[in-house]
Amino acid sequence: MKNMIKNSLVTLVMAISFAVPVLAGSEDVVVEDAWSRASIGMSRPGAAYMTIRNTGDEAIILTGLRTDLAMMPEIHQTSTNAEGVSSMAPAGEIKIAAGGEVALEPGGLHAMLMRLQRPMTEGESFLLNLVFSDGSEVMIEVPILGIAARGPEG
């Protein structure tokens, strides 16, 4: 019980201090530094980045994404081989160990937003649900930065 209160408090404090509020879902998940790039129209896929921390004492598995912004949101992994060729592939399920974290950042994992339903406009934001293996979801608000943004600060 004491532990539960502590966890809720941590989530609450995190939600306020990182300006990326965790609105619902798994209470042990903390999402920080979420950001995305504006799109040109709707024909090109978008990408979003963030750090997902598991503050709980059991591993969690991120199985997918859900958003009304894109028909096909999916977690992708970019990799670059010895010849300097970069490619992208669905990352599948992502396990985050107890106390661990996973960074979605340029050139690595990213939330790929395929089949946009509306343009991503700089200065706006969108809601993204992270779906976990136990069926719980965490909803976050992702700010949309400029096309040339390099990180959460722009």
Add this chain to the structure above:
Amino acid sequence: MRRRRILGYGAACIGAAALMLFVGWWQVDGPGAPEPAGQLPIPLSAMDFSLTDHKDNKVGPGTLVGRPTMVFFGFTHCPDVCPTTLSDISGWLDDLGQEAEELNVVFITVDPERDTVKAMAEYVGYFHPGIRGWTGEEEEIAKAANGFRARYWQVPTEGGDYTLNHTSSVFLFDAEGHFVSTIDYHEPREFAVPKIQRTMKETGEAS
């Protein structure tokens, strides 16, 4: 409680194994790998291709000779690597300040099917004004990529769409059009900017 601890150890073991795999990948396939020999770009003067820049001018390798040059291959439907590299390049050019004006900076599309002159113009407009976007006939793009020893190929995605795998290194050439070095994907700025400055200086001393 005890089961949880065992699970915790399990996770730690998997973590350690993943780390070892990652270190192995880094050294064998990853950015830590040695550069393959014999795959270096040929001199610009030996290349032969004809493309159109985002301002509708006819351009080719000859356009670049006379000033140091930076070239990157990509495509505008690329959500991660290309905007990241173009914003990295924009950052390097910002750091170079006035010096950047002495440099040719070219982004060549590997997706001429979707990247029209208009699409390239709109796209490069969001990055440093020194960056020019080149597109053209598929065959000419292939000839260009071959000269730079850059590779690319289409990969189908769900719903009849496609993406492309492509060489993401940034190529540096001196003012005579000789290949000097590459800046690898996501190389930190404190290495990238001096590399560009060395390329530019080399040229200055030679001429």
